[in-house]
Amino acid sequence: MHCLRWGGRRAWGRKPPDGMAGGYTRRSFLLRTxxxxxxxxxxxVGIAFGVKPLLEAAHFQVDPGERIGIIGxxxxxxxxxxxxxxxQLTPDGGEVWKQPGLRIGFLEQMPALPASATIYDAVADGLGETGRRIAEYHHLSERLADGDTSCLDRLGVLQQALExxxxxxxxxxVEFVLGRLAxxxxxxxxxxxxxxxxRVALARALVxxxxxxxxxxxxxxxDLETIVWLEQQLLQFAGAVVLITHDRAFLQRVATRIVDLDRGxxxxxxxxxxxxxxxxxxxLEEEEKRNAEFDRKLAIEEAWIRQGIKARRTRNEGRVRALKRMRSERAERRSRQGIARLELEQAERS
Structure with a gap:
């Protein structure tokens, strides 16, 4: 149940606030929306590299709190x-809408990290300007501990900014995530x-x-211990998660929705x-039943076309064109269905 703020008081569920007769005002409707x-x-949305479409007229939505596993x-x-x-990528067509002020953390397969930074710097940098101040304060504190008092003034400025x-x-x-990921x-x-x-990129995304x-x-x-910790973090995470993983046990425990990506x-x-x-x-079983009926009708049309001269009559040209479309559809369907069945068998074994 959503908990909404109303003039300093909480409004739960459908009940209108005290003194508000006749249902919701426009303001309450907007809050619920x-x-x-x-x-x-x-x-x-469409995006392609060369002639291969990776996304084709794609529709996709991420709602608050859900954890989506992408497979394919x-x-x-x-x-x-x-x-x-x-x-990071602009599609060739379509619209990508994001909630204003949305904060996104992203762990890529090949993360780009600043080579000149320390691990502490790289993780804290995920917090933006405040994170960079935290990193500077951390390093200056280390210098002060070694007896360098020349950084006291700067430490004072940073302390005020951090407070x-x-x-x-x-x-x-920052320090907890660093410790948890060793x-x-x-x-x-x-x-x-x-x-x-x-590991560093994961810490930067989580922090x-x-x-x-x-x-x-x-x-x-x-390692296994860290994977278990990550699972618990995601299960307790208040935001939404979209993930790609070949670890099917991890996917089973974490995902609340599966999205299948197949040829765009x-x-x-x-x-x-x-x-x-x-x-x-x-x-797939239901699709196979429909396809069997389709194949039965196609066999009837193929038998008809083999009659020869009747099929070449002008009044039958439309039926010939329809047969050609059926042949094309069957070839495309067999390729698609074979891939889907193979993927399902592989998934069941994993």
Missing amino acids: IAVMPLVRLSD RNGEGKSTLLKVLAG AADGWSLRRR LPGEKPVEGLSGGWQR IEPDLLLLDEPTNHL KLTSWPGDYRDYLAKKAAA
Whole structure:
């Protein structure tokens, strides 16, 4: 149930505030609308590299609090979809709408980190200007501890700025995430392995506590204990999550909705990963029944066309064209259905 603020008091559910007869005012209606407003919405979005469409007339919406798992074959465009949501890629067509002021955290497969920074700097940088002040305060405090008093004035300035921006709680958050992911804050980013760079990028995405968290293979290079910790963080996370992962156990425990990306088309399946497998299998079975009926009708038309001269009469040209369309549809359908069945069998084994 949504809890809305009304003139300093709480308004729960449908009950109008005290003294407000006759239902809701325009203001209360707007408040309720805002409460259920999606975070991001894609409308008729298309994007292609070369001749291959990765997204084709795609419609997609992320609502507050849901955790969406994106699945599909390698190369289908799952990472591209995340980059569109993050604002890193502009689609060729369609509309991408985002809630004003939306905060997005993004863990990419190949994260870009400042090579000259320390791990502490890189993680704190996710908090923007306040994060950079936290990092500077951290380093100057280390110098002061070593006996360098020349930084006292600057420390005083930073202290005032951090107090005004809730900087101390943010500093504790930085240090907690560093500790949880076992990241040595003073170590330079330069020279880190790919696995360690992913840990740093994950910490930077988590530390900002975003409204929308985008995760591209978040469990790669993480040990079991850290994966369990990450699961708990996502289950308790107040924002929305969109993730790509080949870890089906992780996906099962975390996702509340599955979105299937297949040759540019997005199909949404409410529920967890097991729900998706069951519903997808049932949908394929129903599709196979429809296809069997289609094939029966096609066989009748093929038998007719083999009669030869009757099919070449002018009055039958429309029937010939319809047969050609049926042949084309059947060829396309067989390719699509074979891929879908193979993907489902692979998913059930994983």
